[in-house]
Amino acid sequence: MIHLNENFTKLKASYLFSDIAKRVTAFTQANPDKPVIRLGIGDVTEPLPPVCVAAMHAATEEMAHRATFRGYGPEQGYAFLREAIAQNDYEARQCPIEADEIFVSDGAKCDCGNIQEIFSLDTRLAIPDPVYPVYIDTNVMAGRTGPSVDGRYQGVTYLDSTPANGYVPAIPSVATDLIYLCFPNNPTGAVATKAQLAEWVAYAKKNQAIILYDSAYEAYIRDPQIPHSIYEIPGARDVAIEFRSFSKTAGFTGTRCAYTVVPKSLQAFDTAGKGHSVHALWNRRHTTKFNGVAYPIQKAAAAIFTPEGKKQVKDMTDFYLGNAALIRAAVAKLGFSCVGGDNAPYIWVNTGRDSWEFFDMLLTKAQVVCTPGAGFGKCGEGHVRISAFNSRANVETALARIAAALK
């Protein structure tokens, strides 16, 4: 008899965004004359930067000719892309990261979900609340947690992000081994300072732990004091892995390209206490289970590091941040406190009300879809996330409707 992996039965029955989709579909079916504006799911709306499209076309043309056709590429990514990343995202910020420490992939979701495979099942986890649900769910699937009791999986150290700590969690009082951090944060949009990250690096060093740093939204940071990479913190390359994505940086959500940085100095320990290279383990895992990102996509990704590419990416992220500024101002005018939106495409609104109730109210009274904070963790209750990923016209209409609904 085939047995299932019972850890999967511990997962909450459905994914947040499918619950939202069900409610939105029910509303639109009942109210076909009331068009809904979606400021919920964090998908981009603007087309790819022209430099990326041109590079993709040129690379596709290469694939059409015997002399320039390419089959399997290196699993870790082509050197042209790894070198461009190392130079522009790391060397330019004085971060000591080499091209061969960068693993190109088809998504930060897969990478931050898969990375846990190389660590033992008794690894003690520290996971922010609220946060991108993939970190906890993939550890639940692997069997690294107990069941969910009162909205929290047993055995996990949750890092509470609340109005009291400005949505930047404090260092836990207990030792943990694998620490997930996400800045700029999804869903709160909060960012961490160098001093705050330095404390995490010191904590990880002290505990021989590893930080998994998800900076999928770093392209939205505008405050020059805020670090874009954990490797801006001295010593971080001995304790941290970093995830980055072209999805929110350059509109690649449907194109798929991301990367993970695993420094060669990073170690994990066997039961005898002997250190092993995490880079070698991840390389083994990646080359066994992944066969590389398509050549035209890697060419498109590399194009964002050209002078025109940098300008086009800045214009695109500035555009979404312009939406975010409008949302922040409108929310403040309605008397709510909020964070995010200044260095991130998300605005985290403290509604002081049940988050699904607030979601339903916005849907039915304003025909605007937001994301209920409770879907991102227990501390998300009382909040909703509003996304800046939409056209300017839709954002303006949505804000006018919200203001009217809340009058």
Ligand code: PLP
């Ligand atoms: N990390 C965070 C924090 C995200 O919010 C998202 C997507 O929403 C991802 C990773 C996934 O990125 P990708 O599109 O590269 O899989």
